[in-house]
Amino acid sequence: MALPVYASTGQRVWHYAFRVICGLIFFYLIAPILVIIPLSFNAQDFFTFTPEMLHLDPAGYSLKHYHDFFNNIDWQLPLWNSLKIAPMATLIAVALGTLAAVGLSQSHVPFKGAIMAILISPMIVPLIISAAGMYFFYSRIGLQGTYWGVVLAHAALGIPFVIITVTATLVGFDKSLTRAASSLGAGPLRTFWKVQMPLILPGVVSGALFAFITSFDEVVVVLFMGAAGQKTLPWQMFTGLREQISPTILAAAVVLIAVSIFMLAALEMIRRRNERLRGLTPA
Amino acid sequence: MADATISGGLPQGRGAKTASPGGPMLAADGTPLRASLARSLRRQKMRALLLIAPLLLFILVTFVMPIGDMLFRSVENHIVADTLPRTVAALRDDPSEVPGEPVFRAMAEDLQVAVEEKTHTQLGTRLNYESSGMSSLLRGTGRDVKGMGEDVAKAVTGLDDAWEEPGTWVALLADPAWVQTQAEWAAADDKSPEPAFAASAAATERLPRTVEAYQAFAHVTQADDGDSVTEEEPWNLAYVALADDLRADPGAAEAFEGDNRARLDALSAAVADGTVPAVSYRDMFVESDDAWGEPGTWSVLRTFSSRFTPGYYLNAVDLKLGPNGIEMREPKDRIYLQLFVRTLVMSLVITGTCILLGYPIAFLLANLPERTANLLMILVLLPFWTSLLVRTSAWKVLLQQQGVINDILVWLGIVGDGNRLALINNQTGTIIAMTHILLPFMILPLYSVMKGIPKSYVRAAKSLGANDWTAFWRVYFPQSVPGIGAGSILCFILAIGYYITPELVGGTKGVFISNRIAYHISDSLNWGLAAALGTILLAVVMLLYWAYDRLVGIDNVKLGG
Numbered sequence: 106m107a108l109p110v111y112a113s114t115g116q117r118v119w120h121y122a123f124r125v126i127c128g129l130i131f132f133y134l135i136a137p138i139l140v141i142i143p144l145s146f147n148a149q150d151f152f153t154f155t156p157e158m159l160h161l162d163p164a165g166y167s168l169k170h171y172h173d174f175f176n177n178i179d180w181q182l183p184l185w186n187s188l189k190i191a192p193m194a195t196l197i198a199v200a201l202g203t204l205a206a207v208g209l210s211q212s213h214v215p216f217k218g219a220i221m222a223i224l225i226s227p228m229i230v231p232l233i234i235s236a237a238g239m240y241f242f243y244s245r246i247g248l249q250g251t252y253w254g255v256v257l258a259h260a261a262l263g264i265p266f267v268i269i270t271v272t273a274t275l276v277g278f279d280k281s282l283t284r285a286a287s288s289l290g291a292g293p294l295r296t297f298w299k300v301q302m303p304l305i306l307p308g309v310v311s312g313a314l315f316a317f318i319t320s321f322d323e324v325v326v327v328l329f330m331g332a333a334g335q336k337t338l339p340w341q342m343f344t345g346l347r348e349q350i351s352p353t354i355l356a357a358a359v360v361l362i363a364v365s366i367f368m369l370a371a372l373e374m375i376r377r378r379n380e381r382l383r384g385l386t387p388a
Numbered sequence: 389m390a391d392a393t394i395s396g397g398l399p400q401g402r403g404a405k406t407a408s409p410g411g412p413m414l415a416a417d418g419t420p421l422r423a424s425l426a427r428s429l430r431r432q433k434m435r436a437l438l439l440i441a442p443l444l445l446f447i448l449v450t451f452v453m454p455i456g457d458m459l460f461r462s463v464e465n466h467i468v469a470d471t472l473p474r475t476v477a478a479l480r481d482d483p484s485e486v487p488g489e490p491v492f493r494a495m496a497e498d499l500q501v502a503v504e505e506k507t508h509t510q511l512g513t514r515l516n517y518e519s520s521g522m523s524s525l526l527r528g529t530g531r532d533v534k535g536m537g538e539d540v541a542k543a544v545t546g547l548d549d550a551w552e553e554p555g556t557w558v559a560l561l562a563d564p565a566w567v568q569t570q571a572e573w574a575a576a577d578d579k580s581p582e583p584a585f586a587a588s589a590a591a592t593e594r595l596p597r598t599v600e601a602y603q604a605f606a607h608v609t610q611a612d613d614g615d616s617v618t619e620e621e622p623w624n625l626a627y628v629a630l631a632d633d634l635r636a637d638p639g640a641a642e643a644f645e646g647d648n649r650a651r652l653d654a655l656s657a658a659v660a661d662g663t664v665p666a667v668s669y670r671d672m673f674v675e676s677d678d679a680w681g682e683p684g685t686w687s688v689l690r691t692f693s694s695r696f697t698p699g700y701y702l703n704a705v706d707l708k709l710g711p712n713g714i715e716m717r718e719p720k721d722r723i724y725l726q727l728f729v730r731t732l733v734m735s736l737v738i739t740g741t742c743i744l745l746g747y748p749i750a751f752l753l754a755n756l757p758e759r760t761a762n763l764l765m766i767l768v769l770l771p772f773w774t775s776l777l778v779r780t781s782a783w784k785v786l787l788q789q790q791g792v793i794n795d796i797l798v799w800l801g802i803v804g805d806g807n808r809l810a811l812i813n814n815q816t817g818t819i820i821a822m823t824h825i826l827l828p829f830m831i832l833p834l835y836s837v838m839k840g841i842p843k844s845y846v847r848a849a850k851s852l853g854a855n856d857w858t859a860f861w862r863v864y865f866p867q868s869v870p871g872i873g874a875g876s877i878l879c880f881i882l883a884i885g886y887y888i889t890p891e892l893v894g895g896t897k898g899v900f901i902s903n904r905i906a907y908h909i910s911d912s913l914n915w916g917l918a919a920a921l922g923t924i925l926l927a928v929v930m931l932l933y934w935a936y937d938r939l940v941g942i943d944n945v946k947l948g949g
Contacts, residue, residue: 116856127752130745131767134827137782138774140792144785152785153792201443208439213432220440227451229933231885233902234922237909238454241461241919261450264443322775325887329909342777346784346892355785358778365773369766 138362145170145355152352170356180353183341190252190327190337191320194259198316201260202267203309207301209268210275221268228265232325235262240329250332258326263316270315274308307375314368321364455926462919465697468689471511472498474600476693485683492669492680493597493629496536497604500625503530504608517914518699518708519688525679532676536669537624543664544627548651554618557626560648561591561602570618582610585617594633594640601629628667634659635666700920724904724921731901734818735883739830741823742879743872746830750871753831754838772828780889783821787811787893813895821893826882830875837871870939877936881929901925 108120148167149155157165174180205224209217227235239258240249248254278301286296302309324339331340338357345354415424469476474494482491502508508530512523550556558567566586573583585606587599605622609615634640634656641652658664673680691709692699699709706722707714716722749768753761771779786792794808803809811817841864849859887902894903901921908918 119856123748123752127748130749131764133745133824134771135767137779137786137824138771140786141778141782144792151790152788153790153795197446201446205440205443208436211432211436211439213429214436214440215433220444223452224443224447227447229881229929230455231881231887231902231925231929233885233887233905234455234458234926234929235451237905237918237922238456238458239451240909241915242454242457245457257450261447264447318773322777324777329906339775339777342781343888343892346777346781350784354781358775358781361775361778365775365778366770369769369773 141355141358141362145352145359147352147355150352152350152355170353173353174356174360177353180338180341180357183336183338186335187321187337187339190255190259190335191317193256194263194320195313195317197256197260198263198267199309199313202264202312202316203271203305206268206271206275207297209272210278224268225265227262232262232323236326236329239326243330249330250335252335255327255331255335255337258330259320259323260316262323262326263319266315266319267309267312270312271305271308274305278304307379311372311375314371318365318368322361458919458922460919461916462700462923463696463698464916465692465699466695467511467514468693469695471502471507472689472693474498475689479686479690479693486681486686489668489670492673495673496533496669497601497625499526499530499533500623501604501608503533505612513913515688515692517703517917518692519684521679522685522688525677525685529673529676529680532672535624536672536676537628537667539665540631540667541624541627543658544631544655547658547663548654550647550651551627552621554620554622556651557602557622558618560644560651561587561595561599563588570616574616574618581614582616584610590643594637594643595630596633597629598626598633601625628669630655631659631664631666700916701924703917704920704924724901727899727901727904728924731884734815734898734900735880738819738822738826738883739876739879741819742826742830743876745823746827746834746875747868747872750831750834750838751868753835754841755843768828768831771824772832776825776888779825780821780892783817783824784812784893787817787820812893813898815894815898817893817895818890818898821889822883822886825889826879829878829882833874833878834868834871837874838868841867873939874936877932877939881932881936885925885929 108117112120143158144152144154146166146168147155147158148165148169155165159165208214209221214220235258243249243254243258248257282300282304283296286300287293291299322339324337324343327335327337327340328343331337338361342354342357345351413421415421417424472495475491475498478491478494479487482488499508502511508526509523512526515522515526545551562570563586566583569583573580585603587603592599602622605620605626606617609617609620634652638656638660641649641656644652655664659666670680679685687710697709702708702714703717704724705728706717706725708717753764753768756764788794789808789810789812791811793811794803797803798805798808811820845863845867846859849863850856854862884900885902886900887906890898890900891903891906894900902925905918905921905925908914908921
């Protein structure tokens with residue numbers, strides 16, 4: 106992409122204009138998220154920068170919204186609900202999803218296409234439709250408005266991500282390794298845990314991260330499936346945004362941004378580790 | 389030796405023994421190799437299926453069945469047939485526009501039962517979706533139905549006090565065997581419900597309407613209220629039915645004995661001489677509400693008496709099932725087609741802006757050195773990973789009239805302080821926020837396609853004399869089209885099903901079909917219509933998904949670059 110020395114004026118102008126355009130688009134992508142961060146330290150209950158903040162006056166900044174977030178029961182209860190629901194949904198999704206992905210990667214699977222389509226469907230169907238169907242069906246069987254109802258629904262939504270990431274790692278899996286393990290006398294379970302699992306672990310972990318964030322960020326399904334007792338953090342934010350918007354929501358948003366940065370970093374580490382390993386083992 | 393080729397992977401010496409020349413190849417345990425391999429293949433398939441089965445079962449129960457439930461609800465229409473069973477049956481025999489007395493009598497019984505069970509308001513709500521006014525009609529007549537036939541009941545009890553006694557009715561109508569079991573039940577006093585009332589053969593034959601009306605009363609009394617029929621005076625309906633039966637069959641008393649016979653004889657005489665007046669349910673219904681005398685009311689009941697209905701789907705596309713077949717709704721009620729069109733147009737606009745903004749970014753990332761590209765990729769992935777609600781709240785905060793963007797515009801002098809731009813609670817707000825949310829879904833597939841385009845092609849084009857634009861437009865762009873296709877379908881699928889963002893920043897003009905579905909589920913409680921709208925949306929998404937699968941393949945869905 107470097108500009109060659111022989112470039113004409115027009116080419117030069119376009120070269121820099123293109124970069125400026127791209128810069129503006131990047132700005133559009135990232136600015137809304139970054140702007141939230143300083144705004145959440147506002148000492149006033151405003152959603153815009155106060156003159157004090159613009160003059161970098163320390164009096165213009167405070168932690169009061171964070172203080173409210175971590176002490177107000179209206180926010181703490183949803184936070185704990187989210188932390189109770191997401192890991193359980195992740196656990197179910199990862200356990201069942203990994204097992205099925207291993208099954209799907211076998212060489213002879215009857216109806217593979219149809220099975221795959223069914224397993225991926227929760228990712229394709231618009232959330233509002235999933236939510237509507239689950240609301241109708243789960244109220245029939247008495248799961249609507251219960252902890253397990255929400256957990257099962259979220260697990261179903263997270264499963265496609267686990268399937269996709271784990272099958273992707275299994276594609277590159279060398280089957281002679283399991284054969285070697287069996288020939289050396291390891292049973293199927295031992296082979297799975299000692300040989301296959303450590304190798305597909307990156308896929309499992311990134312699948313788990315996706316399943317976790319799916320549940321942790323999900324609001325449409327929980328809005329219909331949950332009762333007041335299952336109110337999650339996104340739900341509380343949604344009500345806050347729809348009804349009376351309180352600045353504490355900015356503090357909650359920054360906490361969630363921190364969570365997503367952590368997720369992104371974790372995924373990046375897995376990716377780097379993979380690349381390093383791939384570099385070491387001959388293809 | 390054809391079989392030997394199958395054993396390709398097996399080590400010859402260990403896995404297979406050579407049998408006599410020309411005979412089948414044998415495995416180590418002596419079975420033919422072909423059978424042995426087939427068995428092992430079968431076992432492999434079984435193992436794979438066993439591993440998949442738990443998840444498949446889980447998804448079927450937690451996800452596929454709910455979707456199936458939704459499809460079922462979009463055509464299900466049990467409420468009319470369940471709430472008004474006698475009326476529906478009577479209507480079948482009466483094709484006239486405004487039906488005759490038997491239908492009104494059935495309606496009186498059904499409505500009395502429905503009022504006792506408090507289901508008539510649900511029925512009214514359901515029928516109100518089809519024709520406004522049905523709800524108030526059913527509520528109003530529901531209040532009146534208890535009083536219908538009051539003068540008949542007064543006349544009968546005025547003739548003989550014994551008709552006020554619950555015991556008189558039981559003695560007249562009950563099956564002796566039931567009287568026996570009822571007595572045993574009363575003696576046991578074990579809080580179980582009273583045995584279901586059974587009528588005697590004589591009563592069923594000679595007093596059919598009375599038995600029918602009394603059965604309805606007995607069912608409600610026993611099953612719903614948990615009371616005993618021996619302690620409750622029957623409804624007015626039973627008195628009217630008894631008078632009607634005696635009018636139709638004056639000699640009915642001969643089938644009975646003792647007190648019953650004497651009372652029926654006396655009553656029969658009173659009916660004949662007009663002491664007990666003849667009443668018409670039809671007149672009483674019309675007196676309660678003129679609408680009962682209008683053909684429109686009955687055509688609605690008739691149309692929606694079947695157990696399955698296309699009504700919700702017709703409603704979802706602004707049609708309705710009228711007396712003369714399918715017709716358009718009133719212009720003021722036509723909202724869904726417009727909403728579908730708006731959803732599609734807005735999704736197209738959002739997809740278009742995503743292409744416009746995503747293409748340069750993907751191009752830049754694909755052509756920069758790896759290290760810089762990875763760094764810039766963070767700017768794409770961070771929004772991708774950030775909670776949807778965080779991004780929506782950010783836009784809600786930024787786009788407000790007193791928000792950061794308007795502040796900056798005022799500060800720059802582009803707009804005056806007095807006329808700040810309305811950027812939120814309209815279509816502009818929805819487009820700005822949703823483009824931001826869906827942009828990574830466009831950039832990532834585009835990027836992965838552009839990474840695979842060899843740079844030498846463009847160089848070759850230039851060396852053959854193409855200028856920058858021709859090289860890009862004739863050589864590079866056509867190769868990136870699959871990426872545009874994949875990204876567009878992905879964005880479009882996601883956009884048409886969006887709920888949260890339009891709900892929060894869309895106001896009234898920027899909402900999508902999803903918002904209407906949510907409204908019908910939680911506010912208007914018109915679940916059938918919500919299910920029908922959802923099914924239509926699902927069909928559109930499935931179609932697009934099929935196209936996506938043909939174009940890209942589900943196996944190629946990439947997550948997070």
